[in-house]
Amino acid sequence: MAGKGHRVALVEKEKELFKKASIVNQARLHGGYHYPRSVATAIMSDDNKQRFTEEHKSFILFEFEKYYAVDKFGSLTDAAQFKRFCRFIGIKCEPIHGHPLFNYNRLEALYLTTEYTFDPVLIGEFYKEKIKKVSNIDIFYFHKIKEVEKGSGKWNVIVQDLEDKSLKSIECVGVINATYSGSNAVNRQFGVDDIQLMHEISEIAFITSPQVDNIGLTVMDGQFGSIMPYGKSGLLSLSSVAYTHHKVSYDNLPHFDCQLVNRECTPDFTSICNFCEAKPRSNYRKMIGQMKQYYSDKVALNYLTSYYTIKSKLKANFIDDGRPTEISQLHKNPDYYCIFAGKINSIYEIEKIV
Ligand SMILES: Cc1cc2nc3c(=O)[nH]c(=O)nc-3n(C[C@H](O)[C@H](O)[C@H](O)COP(=O)(O)OP(=O)(O)OC[C@H]3O[C@@H](n4cnc5c(N)ncnc54)[C@H](O)[C@@H]3O)c2cc1C
Structure with missing residues (x-):
């Protein structure tokens, strides 16, 4: 927006940007593989991948082997369907037989694919530096929206400094x-409808492995998991559909019982889970135990630490597991848009609407 000549006020509730989902994720530069039950998400990921890659080349790790595999037991998509799906959307999927690092007693099929990982921390630092240099962006860190008034063709937004409690008024079109x-909490402040969301407190574990430090594996499709390099950090991120998600809230606002312990974190103004005393105990042992079944005995997976955040999803994707980026204009003149980003590299969808 600033690049197009608009004057921008950026209001952020934390003292820093990039402390939540944009850092606590698996850093997968989605190429479509992950969504065999949502062709729309798969195609959207593949569409945006090229541009995201071009614009963030120095923050992307290209040099590693990326495998997708189908578990022999309980997969919602079998090997034949996965292969057909990849052919349909035109992405590489090469069967690999007898790889010494994997356990074929558990895998119906193993495929060599092309999928990269971006470095969320480097990308965060890049954008934090970039916006500092732009004169037409005013950043209000550690601020909350206190009140919203609708004038003719304008919003008057009263923001409060959470440190000294002072108020400022921002007039905007x-x-x-x-x-x-936080999407619905803010929507409600502007008097517009909720978007239909559900939320999960999620854990990404970070591990190292001398044998597979440059190899990614994602096991499809259901209660399985994934290990892959976390950008250029030298660490591997580990997530598991069964164990990453500790708590779930089906409300439009994220309600969790840990908010009864940490009273600063409320459904309409959630805190950073990573620093929270009330965050759930790590599931890393279960996650490692689950993923070890797919590797041969030679492979060691060593735990380092975990990051936590709230993952939010559109309720409509409960069945197909899609992660579209949904951008809705919920008010006109003055304008109000809600961008719900399902994935990092689908952010360019914004240009179709705003
Ligand atoms: C566990 C997990 C794994 C994922 N894996 C991947 C992956 O591999 N690849 C991928 O592309 N995507 C992945 N995603 C999705 C991706 O991380 C998100 O789509 C993306 O980070 C959303 O970006 P965002 O800027 O909208 O949200 P965020 O990064 O959460 O930023 C929202 C910001 O708004 C601020 N805020 C909230 N409420 C208020 C308020 N009331 N007032 C002011 N400020 C407020 C927050 O403090 C925060 O800074 C994953 C997500 C999770 C949680």
């Missing part, structure tokens, strides 16, 4: 709500 798990 348009508002973009890009607060992910």
